[in-house]
Amino acid sequence: MARVQAALVAAGFRRYATYRQATFAGAFTNTVFGFLRCYILLSVAATAGGVMAGYTGPQLASYVWLGQGLLAVVNSWTMLDLAERVRTGDVVADLLRPVDPLWTYLWTDLGRAVYAVLTRFLAPLVVGAVAFGLYVPQSLLTYPLFALSTLLAIVVCFACRYLIGLTAFWLLDIRGVMMFWVFVSGAASGLYFPLAILPDWLATVLWVATPFPSLLQAPLDVIVERGGTGHALLVCLGQVVWTVLLLLACRVAQASAVRKLVVQGG
Template identity: 40%
Template sequence: MRTYWRLLLAGIRRQSTYRLAALGGLVANTTFGLLKVAVLFAAVRAAGGQLRGYDVGAMSAYIWLSQGLLGSVNLNGRTDLADRIKDGSVVVDFLRPLDVHAAAITTELGRSLFNLVPRGLPTLAIGVLLVGMDVPHGVTGYALGAAALLLGLVISGATVFLVGACGFWLVETRGLQVFYLVLSGFLAGLFVPISLFPDWLRTTAALTPFPSMLMYPVDLLSGRVVGAAALGLVGQQLVWLVLTLAAGQAMTRAGRHKLEVQGG
């Protein structure tokens, strides 16, 4: 466990070197947050103040929490693993006395946790000061929200690992990353809450891990979902956590046997 703790800290330190990128991300998050406020608030008011269970306060919470988590939840599909498979340096990873799958997810988690500080929290603070938002009621709501957030970040890292691991067979995964970028952002609820989707599309989204990365943590952190329903969302996250981790282990083992490195 000491090794993985150091990998987590290494992920945090590595991401902390990109300070200007973090500032740029904060500006982008805030800008698009304000644009979403204009569009989605207008939709709520046009619906008479309630849109599929969202009033202005709940919609504001959705907007600023989702924008704040955007830097931490990997929805772009990019991962170091894909590059290391392509150039063959993943061989060195397999020679090390640690699990390649677990090490990659731990490092990704460190990156995600760091981004909560320069991008997530300031974005949220700006939203609270400028617009205001709903918050959970009671300690239990915050505890479940924090648990859902951590689970969402791990599921995000585990899912994007699967995209990178496809490089064992495809070699070039950039097309797959673009497909992942388009699909994940939409089904995770980045643009609009999945509660606003048509029934068939909402059901389709629930059959993927993407809402567990973003939408479910947002629902719990905003206090929109409480009680047994909140526990149900955390339960769904746990299911997806087990499935994505199991798939990652299987692909890592199969990829290790498939791997061919040429050159020298």
């Protein structure tokens, strides 16, 4: 990694590492909700004879607890500074740098994600492992695939949030878009329930036509080895496609946003 990128990742990391109380409060909340979700899903599975939509008890526990941690890692509920900077006009400073703001924001967000992995991800993971016992992957290949899938999930989520931030160039106030995103991304990414409990056709539409499952369901299915290594590779491939498509969309939308700003003034 070149030095600019490394410096930006480090800056993103340090930026979030400043707020220790917020980190602690966030990890605590995620953990409390982890208990709630885990008890509910396990009781649903128990009434269904121990297996729910193909997930066994330990797989469900892993799905819940790793999901609670990954939520903070992909950070889908928190918007980037971009929209606020567009609203206040500070975005001009971003445009006056010799680097593309898209990449600056991406590298900084990756730094944030590294910090989240070390804190917000590990805390619920440990609690879940102690309190419920988690699913232990059978294949060693699962671990690197999970790491890859998580990285892709972070980038996909970043690109979605960047696109939402860019809408500020037209809307100025992005609260409406954001509320829509929080609702849809929560339901369709597998945060509230595993997408496998949905009717087949709906789950297929979500997986094929939307980036939402790439945010959480994808890495979670990889780590609980749903469908084996072949399936995991397919899931990662799908994420790669969404990563490329969404980053391209960011480029196009940004070019048009900047054109609008530069031509019409802001």
